Ligand code: HEC
């Protein structure tokens with residue numbers, strides 16, 4: 001029964017990864033038009049103004065936070081950013097700081113700020129641990145077959161740019177932040193993605209550190 005459940009999870013992850021790849025194959029223009037055509041256009045000037053007034057203090061004026069516990073947001077997919085802001089506001093992703101921030105934003109504010117952030121260029125980062133980074137690379141590209149851990153590249157793309165709209169960009173992200181998120185998924189603290197809970201469930205602390213270090217330097 002346990003094996004069957006594992007196979008089921010592995011199979012569903014594989015399907016997700018395959019459909020992710022077929023999404024990736026679409027040209028950029030098609031991906032951009034995945035935003036509902038009926039929705040109002042984001043107001044980038046308004047988004048920039050609210051980002052500068054409130055968010056820049058922690059996430060830096062260009063969205064490339066210099067503080068390791070505050071994630072870099074620049075060039076992140078707007079749909080992913082909006083999902084996170086909505087889930088902070090609803091308490092589905094628990095974080096006291098971002099609950100306070102997101103609570104002040106309307107749906108329109110979230111959209112404006114998210115599209116503005118995604119228009120900023122992400123600053124690359126660097127990996128710091130020569131030995132760990134090789135372990136990270138191996139798991140990122142190939143997964144861990146005997147524990148049914150899927151390759152991260154299948155959903156986050158080989159260069160870590162992510163795949164709009166669901167799969168976030170990881171490349172260049174602060175390792176400290178990525179360690180915190182993977183640990184939070186694994187320990188059930190971040191409960192807003194069943195896929196990532198299943199992926200992280202089978203990773204140990206050393207593997208998490210290795211993956212986070214590899215991702216930080218990925219470009
Ligand atoms: C006081 C510092 C602070 C301020 C101000 C702040 N944030 Fe954050 N933000 C954080 C921290 C810390 C996290 C990581 C939360 C966690 O660990 O789950 C975060 C996470 C996020 C995330 C999730 C990113 C991801 O990769 O999943 C988004 C989106 C975000 N912030 C947007 C904003 C926006 C938009 C504003 C302004 C309205 C803002 N933040 C203001 C500290 C801040």
Ligand code: HEC
Pocket residue numbers: 013016017071083139140149150151152153154155156166167168169170178181182192193195196199211212
């Ligand atoms: C089956 C698809 C899938 C696979 C495989 C996958 N991820 Fe994810 N990952 C996601 C999705 C979807 C999210 C966004 C969750 C959300 O919406 O909150 C995510 C989010 C993340 C985040 C949080 C990003 C942020 O800015 O907060 C990290 C870190 C991450 N994944 C790392 C990894 C690593 C490392 C691996 C490989 C061990 C991996 N993922 C494999 C789908 C996947």
